[in-house]
Amino acid sequence: MSVIKVAILGFGTVGEGVYRTIQSHSEELTATLGKKVEVAAVLIRNTQKKRNISENVLVTTEFADILNLEQLDVVVEAIVDKEPTFTFLKSSIERGCHIITANKEMFAHHGKELLELAEEKNVSVGFEATVAGGIPVIQTLRQLLNINRVKQVQGILNGTSNFILTEMREKKQSFTQALILAQENGYAETDPTNDVEGFDAFYKTMILSRLAFGEEPNWQEVEREGITSITSELIEAAENAGLRFKHIASITMLDGQIKATVKPTLVGKEHPFYHVEGVQNAVNVQSDIVGEITLQGPGAGMFPTASAVIEDLVYVCQNPPVNRNLTRSLDVTTEFNKNDKQETWLVHGLIHKPITPSITWIEEMEEGTYVISASSKEVIQLAKQQKNLVYFPILGEYERVNRVKAALKAL
Ligand SMILES: NC(=O)c1ccc[n+]([C@@H]2O[C@H](COP(=O)([O-])OP(=O)(O)OC[C@H]3O[C@@H](n4cnc5c(N)ncnc54)[C@H](OP(=O)(O)O)[C@@H]3O)[C@@H](O)[C@H]2O)c1
Numbered sequence: 001m002s003v004i005k006v007a008i009l010g011f012g013t014v015g016e017g018v019y020r021t022i023q024s025h026s027e028e029l030t031a032t033l034g035k036k037v038e039v040a041a042v043l044i045r046n047t048q049k050k051r052n053i054s055e056n057v058l059v060t061t062e063f064a065d066i067l068n069l070e071q072l073d074v075v076v077e078a079i080v081d082k083e084p085t086f087t088f089l090k091s092s093i094e095r096g097c098h099i100i101t102a103n104k105e106m107f108a109h110h111g112k113e114l115l116e117l118a119e120e121k122n123v124s125v126g127f128e129a130t131v132a133g134g135i136p137v138i139q140t141l142r143q144l145l146n147i148n149r150v151k152q153v154q155g156i157l158n159g160t161s162n163f164i165l166t167e168m169r170e171k172k173q174s175f176t177q178a179l180i181l182a183q184e185n186g187y188a189e190t191d192p193t194n195d196v197e198g199f200d201a202f203y204k205t206m207i208l209s210r211l212a213f214g215e216e217p218n219w220q221e222v223e224r225e226g227i228t229s230i231t232s233e234l235i236e237a238a239e240n241a242g243l244r245f246k247h248i249a250s251i252t253m254l255d256g257q258i259k260a261t262v263k264p265t266l267v268g269k270e271h272p273f274y275h276v277e278g279v280q281n282a283v284n285v286q287s288d289i290v291g292e293i294t295l296q297g298p299g300a301g302m303f304p305t306a307s308a309v310i311e312d313l314v315y316v317c318q319n320p321p322v323n324r325n326l327t328r329s330l331d332v333t334t335e336f337n338k339n340d341k342q343e344t345w346l347v348h349g350l351i352h353k354p355i356t357p358s359i360t361w362i363e364e365m366e367e368g369t370y371v372i373s374a375s376s377k378e379v380i381q382l383a384k385q386q387k388n389l390v391y392f393p394i395l396g397e398y399e400r401v402n403r404v405k406a407a408l409k410a411l
Contacts, residue, residue: 004033004317005040005071009063009088010079011051014102014129015042017306018076019053025310033317041066043079043088063088067095074316076309077101086110093117098316100309102129108203111210124319126312131204132157132281134304135297136311141211141285143315148287150212152252154395157204159279159299160188160195161227161247165264166277169235169244175228187279187300197226198247198262205249205262212251212285217258225263229390237348237369238266238392242399245392246273264392266346271396272296340375344394347372347379351386363400371398 006022008015022029022037029037041058043066044051053059060066063084066075075092077099079085085106089099093114101107107114107130118125128138132155141150156162160182167178179196182188194200202224209216227247238245248265251258267273272294276282281299286292298304344362348369353361359382360373371394374382383389 001030002035003071004035004037004073005069006037006074006076006313007041007043007066007069007072008039009043009066009075009077009085011042011044011053012078013302014078014305014309015076016051017302018078018309021303021306021310022313029310029314032314035317037313040069040072063091067091072097074098074100074313076313077103077106078309079103080105082106082109086114089114090117093121093123096121096123098124098126100126100129100312100316102305102309104130104200104203104207108206111207124316126309126316127207128312128315129305129308131155131207132283132295133159133297133299133301134307135281135283135295135299136308137208137283137285137295138211138308139311139315140293140295141208145285145287145290148289150253150285150287152250152286153208153212153283154248154250154273155201155204155208155283156246156273156276156281157201157249157283157299158195158198158247159281160192161198161201162276162281162299163187163279164196165227165230165235165245165247168230168232169239172232174232175230195226196228198224199226201247201249201262205251205260208249208283209251209258209260213253213258215258217251217260223261223263227264230264234348234390237365238346241266241346241363241365241371243268243346243394244274246276248273248395266392266394268394268396268398270399273395340377342373342375344398345372345374345379345391346370346394347382347389347391349386349388349390350382351388354382354385356382362398371400 008018019039022039039057042053043063075097077085077089085103092099107127115125131137163182164178167173167181188195206216230245243266245264246267249262251260272284273282276296282296284294350368359378362371362373364370379391383391
């Protein structure tokens, strides 16, 4: 039986998970691919670390040793940073290998170039693990929604932020307390900037945008906000209104232009993201034929991420390198997010209620905190006039029953 030879770059959480899964699921891989899958080499940096790798596998710190292997079919990349990763993957494609990456920062910056080079060299690229860990969102968009015209993609794409927001609400903790817990549990890095300031979700959003709409918005024009401004007071005000804060990435097509935002958003009980808690991720896709689909699951971790990589391994070995993402129609115009569209908002810190006929005051939650209906233009204007005002969009229907319920309970 012929063999598929794989090299794994990096042997941290993801690299080790992929290595162990190739061993534990070798029967399924052989049955599916009709060939045995073997790890030929592993690239590491630190030779002092003890690793559980079979003696038959070449373990090296030199990428050249890997490129010089006699047979090499697939290169799985599970290291960090844009470089030297991008260079390693370009060389792998040049050598004629399929590539699979888990590295969202590198892929957000260089994915287009890698996909084009791969097409030219007739090899495939797997990048399922770059977005939402174990949730098969890339393959859903890539393979299962070929004919559907995607109108909007929304997602909770950063498990660390979702964990912190959940802890703050459930355990009444401050942002700092919840962040420390996330670090103790290994969900957040020592420097959590990438997660809590929304950079990680931003990179994933750009990857999804390219896949769903064939291109990305101008990065400078994307509204990116993390969760560091969310206080316990805001969480409580939201809870009193029957709402939960989620850090949501949203990509829509508006008059041929892609609009993307990555920011804290409020959702009500009916919204599919309301019950997405802790380190879970979720992605909601709205498209013209099927309607709305929500996928939910583990957004990170050794085996959820290995699951994404191993399914990609099958994909790259079985599929010709057709870059569906580069050819998807842009001819979708939606009514989403028009500047003058009325939306529902929670505004907090209002000093005085202006007389503006186009703003509907739906409910006063407490002094200075209101649920209103207004266009984004009007809310921005309001925030300009009242310096300490913060405002958050509410997705889905807002149920104006909370106060009534509370009053009835008190009777
Ligand atoms: N962890 C997750 O749940 C998850 C989920 C989805 C995507 N990802 C992405 O997957 C990638 C890997 O994440 P991870 O959590 O597995 O990271 P990690 O645990 O920190 O492991 C990184 C590995 O890369 C190796 N490495 C780093 N720079 C290298 C270089 N220049 N040459 C050779 N090896 C190098 C390290 O080698 P040493 O061991 O020798 O130090 C280590 O084995 C990242 O891009 C991450 O964003 C992670």
